[in-house]
Amino acid sequence: MGTGKKEKARKERQGKVGDGMNNVKTKGENFYRSAKQAKTLNMFKGGEAQRNASGKVTKAASFQSRDTPKARVEPNRKWFGNTRVISQDALSSFREAIAERASDPYQVLLKTNKLPMSLVRDGQGKNGVKEHQAKMQVEASPFRETFGPRSTRKRVKLGVGSLEDLAGETVKMHDTYLDRLAQAKLLSGNSGADDPVGEAAPEDAVLTAAKEPIFSKGQSKRIWNELYKVIDSSDVVIHVLDARDPLGTRCRSIEKYIREEAPHKHLVFVLNKCDLVPTGVAASWVRALSKDYPTLAFHASITNSFGKGSLIQLLRQFSSLHSDRKQISVGFIGYPNTGKSSIINTLRKKKVCTVAPIPGETKIWQYITLMKRIYLIDCPGVVPPSNEDSPEDILLRGVVRVEKLENPAQYIPAVLQRTKPQHIERTYEIKGYDNAIEFLELLARKGGRLLKGGEADVDGVAKMVLNDFLRGKIPWYTPPPVIEQHDGEKPEGIEGRKGALGEMGKIRKREDDEHAVVDQDEALPEVAPGEDSARPTKRRKKG
Numbered sequence: 001m002g003t004g005k006k007e008k009a010r011k012e013r014q015g016k017v018g019d020g021m022n023n024v025k026t027k028g029e030n031f032y033r034s035a036k037q038a039k040t041l042n043m044f045k046g047g048e049a050q051r052n053a054s055g056k057v058t059k060a061a062s063f064q065s066r067d068t069p070k071a072r073v074e075p076n077r078k079w080f081g082n083t084r085v086i087s088q089d090a091l092s093s094f095r096e097a098i099a100e101r102a103s104d105p106y107q108v109l110l111k112t113n114k115l116p117m118s119l120v121r122d123g124q125g126k127n128g129v130k131e132h133q134a135k136m137q138v139e140a141s142p143f144r145e146t147f148g149p150r151s152t153r154k155r156v157k158l159g160v161g162s163l164e165d166l167a168g169e170t171v172k173m174h175d176t177y178l179d180r181l182a183q184a185k186l187l188s189g190n191s192g193a194d195d196p197v198g199e200a201a202p203e204d205a206v207l208t209a210a211k212e213p214i215f216s217k218g219q220s221k222r223i224w225n226e227l228y229k230v231i232d233s234s235d236v237v238i239h240v241l242d243a244r245d246p247l248g249t250r251c252r253s254i255e256k257y258i259r260e261e262a263p264h265k266h267l268v269f270v271l272n273k274c275d276l277v278p279t280g281v282a283a284s285w286v287r288a289l290s291k292d293y294p295t296l297a298f299h300a301s302i303t304n305s306f307g308k309g310s311l312i313q314l315l316r317q318f319s320s321l322h323s324d325r326k327q328i329s330v331g332f333i334g335y336p337n338t339g340k341s342s343i344i345n346t347l348r349k350k351k352v353c354t355v356a357p358i359p360g361e362t363k364i365w366q367y368i369t370l371m372k373r374i375y376l377i378d379c380p381g382v383v384p385p386s387n388e389d390s391p392e393d394i395l396l397r398g399v400v401r402v403e404k405l406e407n408p409a410q411y412i413p414a415v416l417q418r419t420k421p422q423h424i425e426r427t428y429e430i431k432g433y434d435n436a437i438e439f440l441e442l443l444a445r446k447g448g449r450l451l452k453g454g455e456a457d458v459d460g461v462a463k464m465v466l467n468d469f470l471r472g473k474i475p476w477y478t479p480p481p482v483i484e485q486h487d488g489e490k491p492e493g494i495e496g497r498k499g500a501l502g503e504m505g506k507i508r509k510r511e512d513d514e515h516a517v518v519d520q521d522e523a524l525p526e527v528a529p530g531e532d533s534a535r536p537t538k539r540r541k542k543g
């Protein structure tokens, strides 16, 4: 038999045209069965159903049967072709070597998806110990012995090991209950309402603090959505910390989120506002934080910055690490007012983001091009919700706008606690106060800030002191975990940095004055970014 045309000719020749059995197909189409079709048809023909006399199927044909046939995959040597067997020692040394690299904040594992990371992570987290423990627990007390009619377990397992622990737990619960009760009383305004401020206060003049709604700033869903957008879009996440209180402004929940959900993103700490702390302290903090993530000291200022070169260098390194990408994005996250926008302005050497000495200035995320291959993303400041942080802690981290406080005076004891008396005395040139209220009254009288009837404007002055504290006018810092400072030996500083506590403010002021001669004639109430800590002094001194 030939192709369509030939076949037609043959049939015509043999006079078979128009016999109704014409299976000659149109040109180009093959009417013969392929091997596959033939095989399928043979399979259907292969068995016939057995029927009884009345024609009912008594035994289905093999292709009609619903019983699953016993299938067996043919073993093949190739399955084992690509396998290597290594000894336990070699495996553990591989694990150790990789784990060491993976945990080092200054090393990056490239192409992790080509490495057998499950071998390294085995025994940790989701697929490791926890799962194993859960399995052990299920094995120790299986479901049918724990629940249901045949359960044999009588006692519920408690989270404590001994009777003493249980007693301790109860005491803890009671304390928590009392704390909550006290807080509820404060919030409802029943406590301390009759006491004139200061009179009924204890000797150390710690005033009762009611939590105001503004203390939940930076925690809204909208802000967190912005944060997640920024994290999702970034290859490098820069967590900006305030050098005066790095641990207070550290968002551990975000670190955890990045570590667990996006381990391929690089997290870097930038310790900003280093000009407000002594060099040794900044250096110690950098050393302490570097154990967790790469940390850089920074001072954001368009005219007189510190650490800009190192940061740009680091970003360049990240960009060359991802040379397969067209560009990399660098997200700036952190508490409000830590200077995220200021760092971006410093890197760009011009005012591309709005900066203000008040928290919540950045409202939405925004992209800025640093260079062709590096984009920066500014993010609004976020505050991780925490039950442990008191309103004083939140306020003194710069999360809240001071002018919105109802009772600013009640936070002054916390300010006095965090600062040294000599610094307060030097800043305001006042002496001889015993408690916060006396301090505020003295300051109000000195500055002539009196209300009607000659009463001191305590609240007004308290707001001023709080602003000075937050904007770096009053020197303060949280001591780093270990300051290796031996007698007669100077602490190791950061290269290129100078100054001790309180000095940098003066140096900065001098430099700002030099750089901003024109600025001096501008209206003072509008505190310009970068100069805010220097400005209030001039105003007060004039007053």
Ligand SMILES: Nc1nc2c(ncn2[C@@H]2O[C@H](COP(=O)(O)OP(=O)(O)OP(=O)(O)O)[C@@H](O)[C@H]2O)c(=O)[nH]1
Pocket (backbone or CB within 6 Å): 272, 273, 274, 275, 276, 298, 299, 300, 301, 335, 336, 337, 338, 339, 340, 341, 342, 343, 354, 355, 356, 357, 358, 359, 360, 361, 362, 363, 379, 380, 381, 471, 472, 528, 529, 530, 531, 532, 533
């Ligand atoms: N002394 C000093 N002040 C700084 C530094 N960086 C930023 N500031 C000041 O800190 C204030 C807040 O800076 P921003 O850049 O607006 O802070 P932010 O983190 O973007 O704040 P949000 O918009 O609330 O998220 C401004 O008054 C800056 O001048 C610094 O390195 N040193």
